[in-house]
Amino acid sequence: MATTYGAPNGLDLSACSVTATGGSTVQTLADLGKAVADNATAVATASSDASSANTVATQAGQDAANALTAASSASAAAATAQSTATAAQAAAANAVQTSQAGVANGYAAINANGYVSVPVGSNNNATVIYGDGADTSKTIQSWTQRKLSNGTTVINAMVWGIVDSDNKSALTLSGVDRVRPANNGISDLGSAGFAYGNIYSKTAVQVTSDATQKTVIGSLADVSYEDGQKLAAALFGLDTCMFQLNASIAEKGADAARLHAGFIAQKVQAAIMAAGLDPAKYALWTNSPVYKDEVVDGSVVQSPVLDGEGKQVYMQMLRYEQILCVLFEAAKAKISAQESALSALTTRVAALEAKAGA
Incomplete structure (x- = not known):
């Protein structure tokens, strides 16, 4: 059993010399305590520095991982950009091909x-x-220009759209001396089903009539030309009709639609056939199929106009100047015959008068 001895309290031993290692190095207890305290502080500081270093290392690792991800994304974006650039370069190389015009x-x-x-x-x-169709104050214009032989460039023509005083749209030409087809006699104005409403002209229409452009078949003044005599007699027997156009009646009403004088194509056809002739041989009468515009798969195409029985509708038309030429010759023949008859009758009357006077 240990024995406890009483010891003095409150002694100052800081000046006592001791050796912490049992070696020859001696230091006081105060110095040893201070060294222990300094070591404890150093350990605490080292531990804190180690913790901070660990935090920095962890953040650095995260930053490195993020940098690696960003680098991977950048590499993928660069590859995509390269592919796009290659495709764009190929497209650019093939952008202008004359076959695509x-x-x-x-x-x-x-x-x-x-x-x-x-x-x-x-x-x-x-x-x-x-x-701009929404802005009615603007006109639609298209200009063309040409260079003269002396090198001067001039405005050759202008085309623009306006609205006339009667609220009709008008395609207007300026600086155009004439409108003509590219070759002689290859183009038409309108058709049987799409005829112009009116034609306004300062002078009469000029028609090709040069001898070099014609092969003469016969003369209506020649009584030996039998078909000519039949045609003249057939047309001379026609009656001139007064009529209104159905389109005008529909637009203006029967009271306002104007009266026209002329012939009926079907009657001209019948008169020619009654004379034993084929009306299709004569250009003064025409019989053309009628078509209409339809939209099929986004495209405007022409399709035949059919009647109630599903048959093609035809439009008969007349060339009045040719009919009038035939009527003129027929009238000349009638007048000549009447003059001959009158001359013979005058001679006979004179003879009778002379005989009666004797």
Whole structure:
């Protein structure tokens, strides 16, 4: 059993010399306590620094991971950009192909003949719109120009759309001396089913009549030309009709529709057939099929107009100047015959008068 001895309290031993290692190094207890305290502080500081270093290392690792992810994304974006650039370069290389001028999904271009080829849609139709239809104060204009032989460039023509005083839209030409087809006699104005309403002209229509352009078959003044005599007699027997156009009646009413003087094509046809002739041989009478515009798969196409029995509708038309020429010759023949008869009658009367006077 241990024995406890009483010891003095409150002693100052800081000046006592001790050795912490049992070696020859001696230090006081105060110095040893301070060294222990300093070591404890150093350990605490080292531990704190280690903790901070660990936090920094962890953040650095996260930053490195983020940097790696960003680098991977950047690499993928660069690859995509390279692919896009390659595709764009290939598209650019194939962008302008002469075979694509004026075709579906193509581009507008001027060809070797100086014509503008306009791109068309998948339905092979193209619509070119000029101007702003919503702004009625603007006109739709298209200008052309040409260079004279002396090198001067001049405005050659202007085309624009306006609205006339009667609220009718008008396609107006300025600086155009004439409108003509590219070749002689290849183009028409209108058709049987799409005729112009009116034609206004300062002078009479000029018709090709040069001898070099014709092969003469006969003369209506020649009594030996039998078909000519039959045709003249047939047309001379026609009655001139007074009529109103059904379209005018529908638009203005029967009271306001104007009266016209002329012939009925069906009666002209019947008169020629009654004379034993074929009306289709004579250009003074025409019989043309009628068509209408329809939209099929986005394209405007012409389809035949059919009657109630599903048969093609035809439109009969007349060339009045040719009919009048025949009537003129028939009238000349009638007048000549009447003059001959009158002359013979005058001679006979004179003879009778002379005989009676004797």
